[in-house]
Amino acid sequence: MQPQPTTAAPATTPAADTDGNAQPTERLLSTAKLLFCRDGIHATGIDRIIAESGVARMTLYNRFGSKEGLLYAVLEREGEEWRDWFFSAVEAAGGTPAQKLKAVFPVLRSWFEREDYFGCAFINAVAEHDKSETRLRGLTLQHKGAVLAFFGRLAREAGIAAPEALAHQIGLLMDGAIVAAMVTQQPAMADHAAAAASAILDAALPAAA
Structure with a gap:
């Protein structure tokens, strides 16, 4: 049985702001992330983001240029935070690398x-x-590539002959x-998915493992 992970998953609610200058940006990113993920990107308009974040419309346009610019910033932030959490928890x-x-x-x-x-x-x-x-x-693809590289490293450390192929198999199941x-x-x-991954991994591991 694998040890149970204790690292908390990343939250979609905003963390407490400590830098007064960063507050409007953080509120926009946190609010947009929650609304985009929960309600959908196309279903979430600028007016709603402004209303729920409490940030001036001009601030949004000055800092992100448009709703699309805000979306890209949200995804970049989400990718970094999610990967940091996920890699640390694994x-x-x-x-052993195989157990991870x-x-x-x-x-x-x-x-x-x-x-x-x-x-996701x-x-x-x-x-x-x-x-x-x-x-x-x-x-x-940048986000997915980082996750696959993490799986590939663990697979190489586990002695798997085709680590990139194993990484893609785990990635597909994920x-x-x-x-x-x-x-x-x-x-x-x-x-x-864990049962399928375990079977694939056991078949790929060197006999000595």
Whole structure:
């Protein structure tokens, strides 16, 4: 049995501001993140973001240029915060590199169990937008690439012969679990993905492991 992760999942509610100059930006980012993830990007207008953040309209335009500029900033921030949480939680599970890879899905389940779990911000954003849009897809691929690189490193450390292929297999199971948990509102989707990942990982590990 893998050690249970204790690192808390990143919250969608704003943290306390300590820098007075940063407050308007932080309120805009926190409010937009919650509304975009919970209610949808196209369903969330500038007026609502302004009203719920309590920030002047001109401040939004001065700092982000447009709703799209705010969206890109939200995704960049979300990606950094989510990866920091996720990588730390997997590492905190301890054990061998293979055991850390198996801890991916218990960590994800702790995220799925949150009341403010609304799926992956990147997957949701790409799903809502024109599929020819390049900047949004680029941000998403950058995020996904960092996650796959993390899986690939653990796979190499575990002695797996094809670490990049294993990373993609774990990544696909992860993406599927994220979407399934969002649609069904069942955190146990992580458990089903964990069983499949364990079988794939056990088959790929060197015999001595």
